[in-house]
Amino acid sequence: MSLSELLNDLVTANHILAHEEVCDAYGHISVRHPDRPDRFFLSGSRSPELVTIDDIIEYDLDCNPIDQKGRAQYTERPIHGRIFKSRPDVMSVIHNHAYEIIPFTVAKGVKLRPLLHTSAGLGATIPVWDIRQKFGDTNMLVTTLAHGDDLAAALGKNRIALMRGHGSAVAGLSIYDAVHTAVYLKVNAKLQAEAMRLGGEITYLSDGEIAEMQKQSQTGHGRAWEYWSRRAGATK
Amino acid sequence: MSLSELLNDLVTANHILAHEEVCDAYGHISVRHPDRPDRFFLSGSRSPELVTIDDIIEYDLDCNPIDQKGRAQYTERPIHGRIFKSRPDVMSVIHNHAYEIIPFTVAKGVKLRPLLHTSAGLGATIPVWDIRQKFGDTNMLVTTLAHGDDLAAALGKNRIALMRGHGSAVAGLSIYDAVHTAVYLKVNAKLQAEAMRLGGEITYLSDGEIAEMQKQSQTGHGRAWEYWSRRAGATK
Amino acid sequence: MSLSELLNDLVTANHILAHEEVCDAYGHISVRHPDRPDRFFLSGSRSPELVTIDDIIEYDLDCNPIDQKGRAQYTERPIHGRIFKSRPDVMSVIHNHAYEIIPFTVAKGVKLRPLLHTSAGLGATIPVWDIRQKFGDTNMLVTTLAHGDDLAAALGKNRIALMRGHGSAVAGLSIYDAVHTAVYLKVNAKLQAEAMRLGGEITYLSDGEIAEMQKQSQTGHGRAWEYWSRRAGATK
C-alpha cells in the first residue's frame, strides 16, 4: 500500500468513525508513518466527519508538526504521539468519546469486559485512567507530553484505556484494526450494560476464547471495512 | 416463483436484514434450492447490505460450493448446511448478531419468550447453545460440520437457537418467514428487556395464543415484506 | 375543509405515523366521514408508509366496505368501526404497536400515566384491555365486531386503551388530535420507563393540569402537524 493510499484510508477512517457514531463533533484517529516509525499522521482540528486529505498533518512523536500548513491543531495530539512512542507495535490510535463507553469510565468498581465474539479485540483487561490522580483538577484534556506519557503508562500492553469522564484511547495494529476495535468497544459497552440489567450472572468471553479470536486479527481490509466505508460514502 | 425470482428475493432479504438492523457488517441468510433439497444458496463473504445477485453461491449440505466463482466464502456456512440437513421443513436460515438479542445469550437463567403478538413466530421455546460446552475454548465461529451439527441438535424442532456471546440462528419456512421471525426476534428481545425493568410480573403469550398465531404463518410475500423491501431500496 | 382535503390529510397522517415510528409495518389510522357519521375511511391492507389516496376505502360502522375497489382489507378494522359506533365524539382512530408502549401492556400493576405537558392528551386514566379475558386463547387480532365492541367498552370515555401484548387504540377529536396523542403516547411511555429507573418518586401531571391542558386541545392543523408532515415528505 502506498503512502497516498494509507492517507486516503485515514480520511475514510475518520468518516467511518463519524458515521458509526464512535465520534461526534470530537475525537480523532492517527496512523504511524509506514517508513518512519518516529512520525505519525493526524488531521488538523476538525470534526472527523469533515476531515479531508488536505487536513492531514505529519507529526513527530513529541507532537510537533513537520508542516502545520497554517491549520489549527488538535490540542490532545499527545494521546497519539506518546502511545506511538511507548508502543512500537501500535500503528494507529483512536481517541473517542463514544457515548456508550462513558458510563463505564465513571461507575466505580464496574469493569468493562468483552462478552461478544466480535469484541474479542478489546482484550481481557481494559484499564481506566483518571487524569486527576496525578494532575489534580484540570480541564480534563490531554494537552501535554506528561499527560500523554501518563495515559500511555496506564494503557500498558493493553488495547484500550478508558479515560474517566472523558472517553477512551484505542491502540490498533493497523487503521483497520483500530476502527474495528473502536466500533466493537462501543457495541460491547452497550450490550454489557443491557446484559447487566437482565439480572442474571453474565458469561464473558474466556481468556482462552479471546486468545483464539485475536489470532484472527486482521491488519488489512476486510468485510467490515468494505461495509463501513461504503456506508460512510467512500466510492470504492 | 422461478428460481431467478427466489434468488432476487434472497438478495432483497440481505438488504432488508441490513436496513432493519438485524445484521451489521456480519450475518447471512440462505435459501434451500426449491427443486433440490440437498442444495442451498448463500452469498459469498460480504456484508448483507452489499450483496448482489452475482455474489450468490450454490452449496451442498456439507457446505461445498458447486461453483465458487472465485469468491471468498463465509466461514460459518455450516450453520446453514447442517440446519437444512437436519430439518427438512426449513427452507431459509438466518445467522445474525442483532444487538438486542446478545444480552439474552449471556445472562444466565434469563429466558427470552414472546410477549408481542407479531413475535409469535419465535415459538414457545428458544434454546441457548454454547459452543464451549462441547468444543471448549474456540474462536466462537461455527466453522466445521461438527459445530454445525451440534448447533442443529440444540435447535431441535424449534424456530430459533440463541448462540452464547455470538448471536442466533433462525429457521424459517420461507425467506419471508425467516426475515419476519428475525425482525420480531430483535423487537421482542428489546421489549422484553424493557418490560422486565418496569418491575411487574410479565404476561407472555400463552402456548395457546402462540399456536393460534402460528396457524397464520405466511410463506409468501405480505404487507411487511412490501414495506421492508421498499425501505431497503427494492424498486418493486 | 373539503372531503378531498380530509382524505389527503389521512394519507399524510399514515406517513407521519410511519416516519415518527408510531407504526412499523403494521398499524392504521381512520377518519370518520364528516357528513355521514355512520361511515369512516381507512386504507386497504398496506403498511402506513406506503398508503396512497387510491388505497382509501369507505366503510360503514359494521366494517363493511362501501366499495372495496378490489383491495385487500385490514382484518382489524373492527377496532375503528366499533369505537366510532360507541363514541360519537371521536372523529379519528389509530391502532398502533409502538414499541415503547408494549412493555406497559404486559407488566402487571404498572400504570402508564402522563408526566410530560405535551402528553396531557393521554388523559388521566389509560385502561389496559386483554382479549384473553373474554375470548380465551386467540390469535390476538381484533377481527370480529364482538372483539371490537369489547375493546370499545374497555376504552370507555377515555382517550387510549392499551392492548395486552399487542399495542393500543387511540381515539381523537380529529386526525390531528389522534396523531398528536399517538406520538406523545409513545414519547411518554419511553420517558416514564426512564424516569422509573432513576429511583425517585415520580411527579406525574395532576388531574387539574391535565384538565387545563386539554382545554387547549386543537382539532385543526398546528405547529406540530406542519413539522411532522414536512418530515414525512408532504410538500405543503
Place this chain on the structure above:
Amino acid sequence: MSLSELLNDLVTANHILAHEEVCDAYGHISVRHPDRPDRFFLSGSRSPELVTIDDIIEYDLDCNPIDQKGRAQYTERPIHGRIFKSRPDVMSVIHNHAYEIIPFTVAKGVKLRPLLHTSAGLGATIPVWDIRQKFGDTNMLVTTLAHGDDLAAALGKNRIALMRGHGSAVAGLSIYDAVHTAVYLKVNAKLQAEAMRLGGEITYLSDGEIAEMQKQSQTGHGRAWEYWSRRAGATK
C-alpha cells in the same frame, strides 16, 4: 459579526437543535440584540427545523413584538424576555423538551450533574423549577411575565433551569455557547441515567474541573459548530 450574520446564525441554530434532537416539534432559541440589550430576536411560532430568516421577530424584554409581521407568536416567549432582563450576561436562551432530560425533571431527589468533560458548561448546580409551586394547576406553559420572572429567579446565576414535567431553559454567553450547552445537557442526562444503572458510585466532575473547563468557554464559532451546522444542512 454583522446583525445579518447573527440572525443567519440564529436560523442555523434552530436547524441544529432540530437535527441534533434537542428540539422536536417544540422548543425555541433566541439571541439578544447586539446593540440594544433591551431587545431580543426569536422566531414566530414554528418548529425549529422549519424556521427561516423571514420568521424572525424582534422583541422588547416584556415580550412585545417590535414588528409582528403578521406572524403567530410563541406563547412561551416570556422564558426568553425575562431571563434576558434578569441576566445581563446572557446573550442567548434556549427552551427545549429534549427527551433525555425530562426524567430528571420528575424524579424527586435525583440530581442531574455533569460527569462528561464536554458537559462542564452545565455548571455545578442545575436547579429544578416547578410552575405548580407558585401558580398551582396550570397548562404548564410559561405564558406570563410573572411565570417568566419566577423561572428566571429559579435559574439564578446558573446556566440551566430544569422545568418539571416540561423541559429546560438554557442560558448561554452566545448562540454557540447556548447550543453547545443544550446538546451536552441532553448527552449528559442520557449518560448519567446509564451510569446510575451500572450500580457503582459515580465520579462526577469536580467543582475545580468544572471551573477549569469553563475558562475555555468559547463565544465564537468552533469545531462543533462547523460540524453541527454542516449536518443540519448549512452550506457554509
